[in-house]
Amino acid sequence: MRRTLLLPGLLALAGCQPLPVQHDAGGQHSTSDPVPVDVRADDAVYWLEEWHRTRMLPDDQVLTILRTREMEFEQRPVPRTRLRLSLLLAEGPAVVRDQARASRLLEKLDPERASESAKALAALLQQVIAEQQWSGDKLATQRASLREARARIGELERQLQELTDIEQNLQKRD
Numbered sequence: 001m002r003r004t005l006l007l008p009g010l011l012a013l014a015g016c017q018p019l020p021v022q023h024d025a026g027g028q029h030s031t032s033d034p035v036p037v038d039v040r041a042d043d044a045v046y047w048l049e050e051w052h053r054t055r056m057l058p059d060d061q062v063l064t065i066l067r068t069r070e071m072e073f074e075q076r077p078v079p080r081t082r083l084r085l086s087l088l089l090a091e092g093p094a095v096v097r098d099q100a101r102a103s104r105l106l107e108k109l110d111p112e113r114a115s116e117s118a119k120a121l122a123a124l125l126q127q128v129i130a131e132q133q134w135s136g137d138k139l140a141t142q143r144a145s146l147r148e149a150r151a152r153i154g155e156l157e158r159q160l161q162e163l164t165d166i167e168q169n170l171q172k173r174d
Contacts, residue, residue, distance in 0.1 A: 047121065051087050059095040066096045079114035082106075083122055090125050099129045 054065055069088055073081040082105050090102035102125065109122050 045117070047084055047087055050084075051091065054088065055093055057093075059093065062093050062096055066092070079109055079118050079122075082109055083114070083118050083125075086122070086125060090129055099132065103129050 054062060057065070066088060069081070069085040073085045075081075086102045086105040086109075088096055089098045089105070091097070106122050106126050106129075109119075111119055114122065
């Protein structure tokens with residue numbers, strides 16, 4: 001039983017491993033100093049790795065990446081460029097985060113043209129955006145309730161002080 005499950009398991013893991021290919025930096029076919037690139041069978045994994053690296057960059061570089069992604073999407077509005085831009089807008093650093101725009105982009109994702117992993121990542125992003133919006137709304141409601149409670153506490157403390165003052169004045173008269 002274990003051996004029958006071992007082979008399919010290894011094949012599944014092998015399919016997820018990066019395939020090293022040589023990418024030439026200038027578009028020329030030079031054999032000197034090729035740049036290695038990992039190509040994955042599952043684009044969503046690559047995009048998530050890319051997103052993780054982007055989170056650590058300085059704001060000016062992140063803004064440059066955003067402009068690049070926007071230009072790529074304008075030139076080729078395919079699911080891949082739409083999802084890469086949406087991922088940056090939805091979960092990128094604060095300087096580029098625009099979840100409303102990311103949500104609009106994800107809503108227009110063509111499921112027939114998108115890969116299974118792209119559809120799964122898009123669904124996950126939409127869920128994350130919806131949950132964060134719900135959390136934000138809930139937090140705003142809680143903050144409003146807290147402000148009201150603090151105002152009520154302030155009013156009650158003022159009334160208590162007035163009653164204390166009245167009681168002290170009455171005791172002084174006696």
